[in-house]
Amino acid sequence: MDDVDVDAVVERAGRAEGVWISRFGPDELRERAAAVDTGLPLAGVPFAVKDNIDVAGLPTTAGCPDFAYMPDRNAPVVQRLVDAGAIVVGKTNLDQFATGLTGARSPYGAPESVFGGGLISGGSSSGSAVAVADGTVAFSLGTDTAGSGRVPAALNGIVGVKPTRGLLSTLGVVPACRSLDCVSVFARDLTTAGRVLRVARGFVREDPWSREGDRPLIAQPRMGVPEALDFFGDSGQEKAFARFGGAATVDIGPLLEAGDLLYRGPWVAERLADLGEFLAAHPESVLPVTRAVLETGHGFTAADAFRAQHRLQQLRNAADRMWERIDVLVLPTIGTTYTHDEIAADPIGRNLNLGRYTQFANLLDMAAVTVPNGFTADGRPASITLFGPAFSDETLALAAAGIKTDDTMTLAVVGLHLDGEPRNHELSERGATLAGTARTAPRYRLHLLPSGAPGLVRGDDGAAIEVELWHLPAAQVGGFLAGIPAPLSLGRIALEDGTEVTGFLCEAYAAAGTPDITASGGWRNYRSSGGPNS
Template sequence: MDVHEVVEETLARLSDGDGVWISSFTAAELHARADEIDPARPLAGVPFAVKDNIDVAGLPTTAACPDFAYRPERNAPVVQRLLDAGAIAVGKTNLDQFATGLTGARSPYGSPESVFGGGLISGGSSSGSAVAVANGAVRFALGTDTAGSGRVPAALNGIVGIKPTRGLLSTLGVVPACRSLDCVSVFAPDLGTADRVMRTAAGPVAGDPWSRTGRRPLISAPRVGVPESLDFFGDAGQEKAFARFTGDVTVDIGPLLEAGDLLYRGPWVAERLADLDDFLKTHPDSVLPVTRRILETGYAFSAADAFRAQHRLRELRMAADWIWQKTDVLVLPTIGTTYTHAEIAEDPIGRNLNLGRYTQFANLLDMAAVTVPNGFTADGRPASLTLFGPAFSDETLMLFARSLTVNDSTAPPRTSPPAAAGGTTG
């Protein structure tokens, strides 16, 4: 398909779904970009979206807070690498304000619904990025993932979500949530596209103190672990969907869950204030009440609390590391249950914690993760798996993910994403 045809098809889909986009380039700007593209580049003509807490020159960065918005002078390095590879940045997508939440229902720009409808939440905080991929507006999208924001929306929209090892993708030019834990994530309709985007965007960036490199040996036949027990919050459909998957060994994930609890119930919530404290104090009414309520819990923690939590996390990390003595890949359901927007409105904080039950420990424990669809429940809701490994096991996780197949005739249809110019559809 000609690159200008790709642009036109993308433009035609920008109105699909309410609350997905915050801003976008004009048709003239996108066609001008198309004229500049070298067709020999690895991502030539591939349209993509960027979560609106990541800088894209020419568009404002809002973090879903209009009064916080600024206009960056340059692209975030991770965006620039994709542009250099020939991809076309279409615009900025909606998110839970300041990337604080897993529901997709915490934005003044609207609350996107899952592509599967029925009032189902899209998941957050990278809500718009996931929906823009799932509804076919773009071929891939960038999100961020601190507590599960690159995995929960993927699960709720039936797509692939990559939460790489911390530091593999630079977080320069990203509005911090928890700076020590933040990751840039990748959404795609398939593993091939996700892998190509990761290989293009990854690598150290000068001046980024959180940038890292590393690689573990590729394991072609990994030992696969599954939890000894799980809580599906009364959702028999999700429980049955996960039961379709079997592993080689069972493991105790208690240390992982306790570590995850430290993120929102411990002093790591105070790390969000390290970057947002001044804005929160000077513009309290600019922040959504639920977001402000969460951020303000950070004021209750002392420096001693922070050190105690760090000491406990070190103990939990040692316990978690024993998992990798008997397994190479740990497989969990991405989420234990799904919620509608109405259900989230009834209990926005408690049900948000449920959504993060099997995701929010990953960055605290320095794990890599890959989320893939796992068919559907009998009533048509999406199910999903997340594969975990230790830091720098990303290639093993991708290889194992490619070996998985889902055979579920209850799968509802989804719109196919647009083809990319030059045949680079993956």
């Protein structure tokens, strides 16, 4: 990680809205990079840490400014990574007190998915997922109690690993639900995630929840899929998952019932065991939606808790019997995707939908690995999660590596990425193929930016603009996103035929005062009429 890399990390982090809560300065990053032993397994690799995990030198806020404290040392899981040569860039945003799966419950902002279009980033580890997906860092740490290490991975097209509980120490982690909490890992690929896990795992004697275990690696695991699923009306996600037909079918009813216990049962009260005093003393410091979730814990009695534990034991028994038939269970990570507006309309109900296929894992002592599964026809990211019993982590990683997706994302380009233009190689080198040309709906304006490139801006008085449509392999999307310079970003572009695709959009502030070249109808027409570089 040399000076150029530090500059790139700092620049990307600086323009990522709602992703970071605090960061180390560029001078300190350079000093740490210069001091790294190049022989270490993660030498100079930049990473991010969710801001409910302690990092010495930066405050831990858990997404609540009034809760903030300054830790005097790194959490053990962070220290293991630092000792291996990795460099902490900073602390990332989260749903407050790690309570939520939307990424929209933080006073520090609500980051969008890297795929734009108002799509939520997912939570609670929202910033950690986006920081990886946008190319700022190579990997990041999150936490996962109900799915917070998997839902954000699904919504940002990256890998999310929820190890067996206790495999990564939770010492130095602000508890959400202490008996279920788990540190998770985000990366753009399984190889990187595996390297990180090998370094980060290990028994920590001071941590009462730390544990080690072993389960034989199964090279050819028996795969299972559910007998029935609810996609909440999302036919695109349903079709994306349908490719996994042919495996053994299993009844996941006991798993879903166990998951319901997490937010509809007395485990909500466990959150009050650690946060109750702060909530009582500082109710105004907690977001209303977070406070509403936490306060439901007051409605459960000790008898309720025991009854739920007894029922959970029965459900664990049913889950254990499932592993007699299969070794790996494959589920959609999420049944559907939501925009920020959709979450705002129903923050509790839609949050529960997002956790439908994730929130049982820790209650039933399962390990899980989330991987991208291409895109739906309307450009939304699809994802699957592989589940196995405790300590099946290596089998899950091997099984996930064997899953291939041929799906592509349709990408609309308007300027320097057009066929024959200077940056088209960034598409062709990643295996993208030209699908044809199209025109946008008449609601966009085209501006000539100071860089000499065009910028497409949404506008009420816009016009139809010519674009090219490219098919980009799903596995290449993350690397492509990392190279997109500000003020450009990906967003949803409406086409003339009424469909929507993902494409390049320019921030309106950057187009202010620049030449408006909308009348040309497109970049090629502008160039042929005597524009720059013609």
